[in-house]
Amino acid sequence: MEISVTTKATNQLLASGLGDGNFLRLGVQQGGCAGMSYSVFIDENLTANDQVIYEEGGLKIVADQEFLPMLDGLNIDFSDDLIQPGFILKNPNSQQSCGCGSSFKAREEDTITPCGGNCS
Secondary structure (H helix, E strand, O other), X not given: OOOEXXXXXXXXXHHOOOEOOEEEEEEEEEOOOXXXXXXXXXXXXXXXXXXXXXXXXXEEEEEEHHHHHHHOOOEEEEEOOOOOOEEEEEOOOEEEEOOOOOEEEEOHHHOOOOOOOOOO
């Protein structure tokens, strides 16, 4: 399991208040026009299912083990251009993404179940 974060994205994330005991929690949820979207927020509490997937230069990124197959190989970048500023997530596990880039379609073997695998 490996992800990469550009220097530009790292600097922007650290400037947003990451560090000093907190971390970026990255996940995947069903939704968006392509089927899956990213869940990203600052957190302070690790759970038993969490795995640190990136840690460098004061930046720590954590994900639940359930999402690791869909996040493997992810590249996080930051663009400050006038047309589409913000974070850019490039995912090699995505079959397609929507026009606005906020959601993606996962490969069939990487999809998650809506009930977290505990359906009855």
